[in-house]
Amino acid sequence: MELIRDDSSSSGILRSAPMQRDWISFWASHDEGASLAEADITAPILKEKWRRYFKAIAIDETGCRLLDIACGKGEVASIARAVLGLAPTITCVDYAPSAIEAIPADAKVDHALVADAADLPFQDAEFNLIVSLYGIEYAGENAFAEAARVTAPGGRVRLVTHLREGAIWRDCEANRRTASGILESGVFGASDETFRVMARIRRGEVQPDSLSVPLVEVKKTVPALQAAIAVAPAGSSARALGERLYTDFSRIFGRITAYEPQDILNWSAAMKGEIEAYRSRMTAMLDAALDEAAVVNLSAKMTEAGLDMAPAEQVISDGDAIAWVLEGSRN
Structure with a gap:
């Protein structure tokens, strides 16, 4: 795995130095897959939904380029590798070096980059599969536009974000x-x-x-x-x-x-x-979680950036909403 650093910018919820320090420390000390581990009760349903998603999509066996934005310890990248095999070239991006360094070897990530999701250091249309789990929303509104920018023609985007006043949000509040x-x-x-x-x-x-x-x-x-x-x-x-x-x-x-x-x-x-x-x-x-108005706004901005966005959906666990799913594609 190639590790690259791009520390030139910061944005969104993670702009403040104390907040950056707290998350970097968290990834450095946490032994579990942290974005999922913060909500253990919902982890199985999220993992299964990602497995089903990857099984259902058709990929170009010779040229699939997957980008995991705000990847944490690479939970989604690991699932993608397990389901899709060696076909995709997988790139992971996170603001915390300690998160990138903790990506497991069996994920077989090809490239790992320390960078700001709101200012991705990639060319336009560089990837044809863009994913994120409980991460991109921390980087602010521009991160969603960046996800659209780097999506290639025929490419797909699937972003799972925190949902304001949902089950996980209430647990975080408590x-x-x-x-x-x-x-x-x-x-x-x-x-x-x-x-x-x-x-x-x-x-x-x-x-x-x-x-x-x-x-x-x-x-x-x-x-x-x-x-x-x-x-x-x-x-x-x-x-x-x-x-x-x-x-x-x-x-x-x-x-x-x-x-x-x-x-x-x-x-x-x-x-x-x-x-x-x-x-x-x-x-x-709590601050990064999105309400319906925010999701509608972000979907509109991604549409303006050239994506064909599906209506946002909620992930339901035991009758309670736990996350938003934003999906789109570029024709």
Whole structure:
């Protein structure tokens, strides 16, 4: 797989440096196929729909060029390779280098490019199969025009995006509430003050009973912390993160004198940073999700760019909408 970088531009939801950092960190640390893993309950239906899509299309065995925009770890590219075999030349694009680097070898991706989906570094009409799963919408409106621009005559486009107020959107909203509730509970500030007092005790600057006051302040944060975790959807990454934090804090405070103060201060800072980054990602998902008016507008713009767009459809899972599907072709 050839890895190329094009860091010349940024746009859309990912324009801010903190947001870029949070997503790059996510891809670097996540062990699962992240765009699907964020919504495990819907992953099987999405995977199956992509399999059926690739099985149903006819491709040029000698010249199929597939582009996966905002590819993440290459879930869609992997499915395409498994279904279509070695026929297509597959190119993946994502803003995060860590996502590109994590594309599995069995996807047999031919080219992988670090670049902005809203300013694709490709010639007009360079690809005849354009796909995206929960990614292109983060790059903003121009990314959809770019997808149309690089579509060759006879080519197809299939973009699956987040749907505002759908099932995944509501889960993201609950996950963000959990992350915000944890951060606003005061547990990190109260705990860190306790750890700093413990360090002063170790240095002989204050008496051991100086821990009593900060420990009381820590206990005051527990109800808010528990309430924040309780609103997270069952089985969600937010609940798992909150429960891990609660368990770790319980273990630390159960034998607080056994730890080096600086070690647990460092741990606390890392956990707080992880939760802040998680909240940032949930916010990005909520902001990037499309309502019907946005989908109609984007379809119109892609039509203006020369594509014949089908009416947008919703993916339904257990009776609830989870995504938009925008499909089109260039005659």
